[in-house]
Amino acid sequence: MKHRNRAVAVLAALAAVTVLPGTVGVASADEVPGYRTADGATAVTGTASATDAPQLKPGLHSDAIKRGEQKYYAVTLDAKHSAYFSVAAAPKPGTKVEDYGDKLTLNVTDSSGATCDSEASPSFNGGGMTYPLADYATRRIGADRSGCQKAGPYYLVITRKGSATSGPETWPIELDYLEEPPLKGNTPAQPGEGTWSTAAPELPTDPTKRSAKGGTGFNDAGSVATGVWQDRIRPGETRFYRVPVDWGQRLNLSAELPNTSAGTASGFLARALRLAVYNPARGAVGDGTFASYTGKPAGAEEFTAPVDYGNRFNASREVNAMRFAGWYYLEVTLHPDAARYFPKGTPFTLRVDVRGTAKAGPGYAEPTSVFSVTPEDQEAAQKGQSAQEAEKSGTLMTVAYAGIGTGVVLLVGLGAWTLLARRSAAAAQGAAGGPEAQPVLPHQPTQSVQQAQHTRQSGPPQGW
Template sequence: MRRGTHTGIAATAALAMVALLPGTVGVASADDVPAYEMAPGATPITGKPGTDEAPRLEPGLHTDHIERNEKKFYEVKLDAKSSTYFSVVAAPRPGTKVEQYKDRLTVKVQDASGNTCSAERSQSFHAGGTAYPIGDYASRDIGGAGTQCKAAGLYYVVVTREGSPTSGPAAWPIELGYAQEPPVKGTVPTAPGTDGSRTTTPAPRDDTDKRPVRGGTGFNDAGRVDTGVWRDRIMPGETRFYRVPVTWGQRLNLTADLPNAAKPGTTRFVADALGLNVFNPARGVVISDNFVMYEGQGAQAKEFTAPVDYGNRFGITESAKAMRFPGWYYLEVTLNAEARSYFPKGADLTLRVDVKGAAKAGPTYAGPAPRFTDTDPDGGMAPDSQEAESGTLRVVAYGGIGTGVALLTGLGAWTLVARRKAAGAAAVPGASGAAGRLPYEAQQPTQPRPPQQGGGGQQFGPPQG
């Protein structure tokens, strides 16, 4: 029996059992929303409250946690040639109580004398009380005017969490990244004449063919997309990540769509219902407060970035300055938990991605820079075959949220039928004895996508494959 047939039978059986259950069948809750997946090769580290005991950060990814109103220090040893980017992602568990604007994460880099090397970067929540991953980077830049923080030596990364006394008291897991950018050969490019911030946003793509994709829980398992229209599912209170390759001269025209509400009679207004945020290859924010309201008639969150240009780092607007190098750009889509009144079983999500502009030659780095040059190592952008084939089971999972008993019962019924078929087949000469085996995808319909990032704490880049 082919895999697609197995999947169809399992889905039909599970849906039939779900339909028999009374009450709030299929209603999503915070327990149904997957948490942020840390990089499997990340190195655990524990930041300290002062510089005297600060642990040493090395290039790569690290994991820690931070309490409410806590400040943590990490030591780094820098050369006098490379620009460095220190990212931090805070990932409170879904359902954690957060206060909009009041719960905040800040990161900065300072020298041994306590002087801040560049402007500190601070991010807060913009979806009411919905918790979702927030983050940004602080940098030590080589190039440009001034001499501060250009010398080799010891520096400190400082991470601070500010919190409201009425928000959840639990510690937040954090993921710290340390990425290096070597200098460029020859003349350093200057800021472009225009950063594109005043350019009229073009219409979104309107392809009729919607390709399936499965968004990840964070940067480490982000779903791969390219130019086109993509479809996924998202639960209230959930955040999904996607990644797209962008090179010198190109820019992103993005739209995330929610459909009209399928539940008639609901008139509740949900402010900041759908968010579409963008991060650069070093996990720096391009845009982080791009949320739109929803009141049942569909919604679109849009973003049109500046073109990728090395000289953007010397520009004025922060969103354009973040478009400073090529590589994987990350899209973060969040559905406010209050949207449950419209989408109790989850919502269809349409992602319209348009990589605009012709690729052009950029500056040449004087050393290895895989994070900022190797955007498509395996030459293909189609979703993995497992992702494409998992669509039916994903519908079952969303349709039966909170009804695991029904799903297991449905799958159990299918297994019983399959075993009986296997027993019958065994009595027939030449019949395969494997007819009763449940395929791996059906055995584990909610199994998360396997981590794609290579092991080892030094790995800091997009998922491979």
Template sequence: MNRQRSSGRVWSAAVAAVCAVAVLPGQAEAADGPGAYAFDPAAKTVRGTETNADAAELTPGSVYKSSIKPGEKLYYRVDLDDRTDAYVSAVAVPRGAGQVAYGDGITVSIRDLDDSRCGSGDGLFKSAEFPRPVAAYAYRTVEKDDTGPCAAAGAYNVLIERQSKATSSPVEWDLELRYVTEPGLKSGDALPTEAPETWPSASPTPPTGRQKRAGGSGFYEATSLETGEWADTVAPGQTRFYRVPVDWGQQIFATAGLSNNNKSTEYHGNALSVALDNPALGHVGGATTSYSGKPASVALDPLPPVAYQNRYDAASAVSAMRFAGWYYLSVTLDPAVAEHYGDTPIGLTLRITVRGKALPSPYAGDAGIFGVSGADRDMARTGQSAPEAEKSGRMTMVAAGGIGAGSVLVLGLGVWTLLARRRAVAGPTPPPADGRPPYDGRSPQAR
């Protein structure tokens, strides 16, 4: 056995594992074209039912894939206790490039068994009337000393309804469902029960120093960003996904801009759509801009700092800024832009600012997805998506294991070599004093 070659193979494998981690961030592409959506590979298939008695149960922390037809009202089920705030989100993903209208979309609601609505949210296409993934969530929250019908423990219905006009595409939409629960508050904390009336709304100075970072094709593989100016491209019909960690007490500001394209000067209204969704995939807000071949940009309306008490505000955009964590930006270019500007991707610039000092979490114990960790900030700095970070962690462990195995092997071979050299120096074992040959492990008869 060649000891150097053996240990070299182990070392090479370990180095290769480490090098495999060093991939460019945010380079994931959809396998089926620019409009393809990347579903969470861990999503379990579940069927919605037309009657709540037959509804399939969703479990906390799980992701599901389902589908819905025009006009359908589908039921799912969740079991809730009498103290935990629960959130169920749905991402509607139209299949193909069929037509959609202003009021088309989905409504998600959580209801008790007497059909009392506990909470609901809409995901609509509105003025950007082209197909793209849209998200919405519903929640059941429990206040102190709440004795209402939605505060009791037991089974609850999750109802997802699809609105589609007669002129819209009748094709089925895919659904990506998530069910998460919010951690409990620290004991003894007396948080305000009213949302702030005023907060800083002046736009910050735009960041400088552009860097390239390619967006993902779904919420699952959204590319991580931090404060900065980020360069990407977006093709007609494509949606790019990004995520930004926003901690308690911090504000997020975002602007998206298209570069010029000299192929045409044709005007397209609402050509670029930008949406912001919170860590539970509840819709926060959105904006659109037109395009006529010249540089064009649009900014999200100013939003309040993340605060637990924002949930008490009547405005949905303020209410959605209720917890820390990853906030998701999705940017879509109207597929109709290709008619005059071609299928070639157009330059996209994102300017992101996260402003404010991070404040302590109000939760007892681990905040889960409703917090920002040091690892989250590292991912935002390096541009890793969640699956890239997970793969990087696995490969680092493999590399460490390979290096460790190689070290043990080299150490063992070193000890073996040292003992062999000592035997050589000492010479052959002398015979015993009685003149008999040294014992070789065989019986006298065998000799």
């Protein structure tokens, strides 16, 4: 047992000092943290022409884009997988933006320049509030589609539009390229009218508030599950959370500000708090909702459609985006002008209600970790872990199991060695004493056995 414990302790110590990917840095007290790009993102530079556009592969990529700039990225797509290309623009908190004037346009085109799907155009609409801006463009495979179904070269085209009165800063952008496998069987139809209610139910009222740890973006978002959570936010800051939502389930959410303390400023702030939802491919589920504020408790609410493969055929953006299971993301932003109420920031409440019973998925022809919910995902959500914390927890558990396995091998080896030592000692005694040699009794150990017992206590023989 001593050797097993020592092995576990050594391995755990090594794991503890290992720097794992995604370790979150600490911002200074007076700094509002900006969007954190994934540590493993591949740096690329989009071009103004499709001719020399950089080739993207599935995964995360980072770039930057200037006001008025258009960038091309090349991709090679097959004729089986649907492709999703999300873009998250991350202006630094406090950057000046114009509502509806500062925006991105995203589309996927074939080699002839024909657009494969409807163009995505995420824009700011928060009363001058800056926050990460995200959505996706797609190339979807389906019997209901006619264009962009062949294998071959395609292009992701990103354009940044902006007003001359907005900030001139270059925006960092993060691109995520995901592939969705084909189905094994028939494609589910669009859910019929009236199959689910649009009337939002009551939100969770559990008096016990659990501590949530929001991240700066999609990559370090803190996990949450059904229940009442509390975090802290500063004026101008955006916090991200993630929650697993399975097939057939839907989200009922609210983000709520408390009342101000006595003596603080009053008045009216039209868009004090923003709550937005994104699907597992980082596609926007609608435009987000806002809560106005007058110094009294107030909250922004979201209620989604149930997750269904057939939702992709719905014309409504809010329903269309609820097309696959997986981690959904919640984005909460506090307006910088809220500093007159909360100069040092404020705690806020996040109510999360994952409604409905999980159903079997449509049956993908290939395994997909992105568009599914696992028991490990549910466990991470209950613990409030970010993806990095969940990965670290899993790594330490693997190390622990490895340590236990090593300890078992050591014990078996020591047992076998001890047995051989006993037999060797007995044989030596018999050879020395001949036929009349006395048997070795438990309470009368021979010198050889004593040596073997001493060796067992101090460790295996050298070279074992």
